[in-house]
Amino acid sequence: MELVENYAEALRHPLAEKVAVSEKYGARLWGGSDPYFYMELLWSLWDKKVACYGAPEKPPVPKAMRGSELGSSDHGGFEVWVSEEELPLARWILDSAREEFEKNPPEERTANVAERELSPGTTGICPLCFAEFTTSSPNCPNCGVPLRLPQPDRAVEDSARLRCNIDHPKFIVDLRKALEAAGIPYNNANLTSGGIIPGVYYRPNYAVVVLEQDFERATQVMSQVLQHWEFEPSAGFRIGRDSFLDYWPERARQNGWLPEDISALVWSGENIGLAGGIGLALQEHEIAYRMETQPLGTAKVFSHPVDEARARELVQEVIESPQPE
Known part of the structure; x- marks a missing residue:
């Protein structure tokens, strides 16, 4: 892993703020060694508008500053800090993130693509893109890996694993470069430029997919790159729709609905992450809703009685579908 270590040191993100932020973020929420859960937790906190600070527990010492006794390149763990006042909400988010993570661990996540029939005359399929x-x-001109023959009894995406799909452009660029330095192929490696993959229709641009046999090595590379990163205050994630604010589409205004009309309880539960997914599904179908998250620990979603049946159908679809990584 020498190449990756040298590359990471060349673009090291300063970690000198770690002591300075301790006053702002006085509560240690989580510590652990799983790089994927670490990133997902940071995203979940930011998505719920909880300011947080994430960094390696023991930032690495640059090679030029190491003594002979500090030559180990072993990776440490990570930790996430929040403010004391937001700790109760952050703990709720943490519990929900753990629940989803256990249901869908990274090693079981295939690179999902839209269902489609093979085009006539297809003689080869890329196992990455x-x-x-x-x-x-x-070989695939996009990824540089050997093409595989179509196999009717096995989906081609079963041979690939989604290593990372976190909407943080700068980190994804660093991760891709580190994978290249380690000789690990990934999806669209020959097309990627500045974190953008042109013409990709089946995954967001920030998805990093590796072959199944490279999954463990790619995990090590990701963990090593994260040793040189800190995230604060909003972690630099891409801005998306806020699913936790009351949603009031144009049709609600046209119908003359009032806030008190949004009275049909369509879902309640303890998983705040699931509540966010339900909100996004309702927004996509222009269904007005309001969400209650007080007292902490239980979320409730309400719709207009006119939309109750359809809202409940969407809720069920979200519950039964695998949660996005």
């Missing part, structure tokens, strides 16, 4: 080819080319 899933592009179909009708030529006799042995």
Whole structure:
């Protein structure tokens, strides 16, 4: 892993703030060694508008400053801190994130693509970007890996694992460069430029997919890169729709609805992450809703009685579907 270590030191993100932020973030929420859960927890906290600070527990010492007794390149763990006043909400988010993580651990996450039939004449499929080819080319021009013959009894995406799909452009660029330095192929490696993959229709641009046999090594690379990163205050994640604010589409205004009309309880539960997914589903179908998260520990989602049946259908779809990584 020498190449990755040298590369990471060259672009090291300053960690000198770690002592300075201790006054602002006085409560240690979580500590652990799983890099994927670490990133998902940071995203979940930011998504719920909880300011947080994440960093390695023991930031690495640059090679030029190491003595002979400090030559180990072993990776330490990570930790996440929040303010004392937001600790109760943060703990709720942590519990929900753990529940989802246990249901869908990273090693079981395949690189999902939209269901489709193979094009006529397809002779090869890329196991990373899933592009179909009708030529006799042995390798995928997008990813540089050998094409695989179509196998009717096995989906091609079963041979790939979603290593990272966190909407943090700068970190994803660093992760991709580190994978290249370690000789680990990933999806669209030959097309990626500045964190953007042109023309990708089946995954967001920030998805990093590796072959199943490279999953463990890619995990080590990701953990090593994270040793040189800190995240604060909003972790630099891409801004998305806020699913925890009351949603009031144009049709609600046209119907003359009032806030008190949003009175049909369509879901309640303890998983705040699931509540966010329900909110996004209702927004996508232009269904007005309001959400209650007080007292902490239970979330409730209400719709207008006119939309209650459809809202309940969408809630059930969200509950039964795998949660997005």
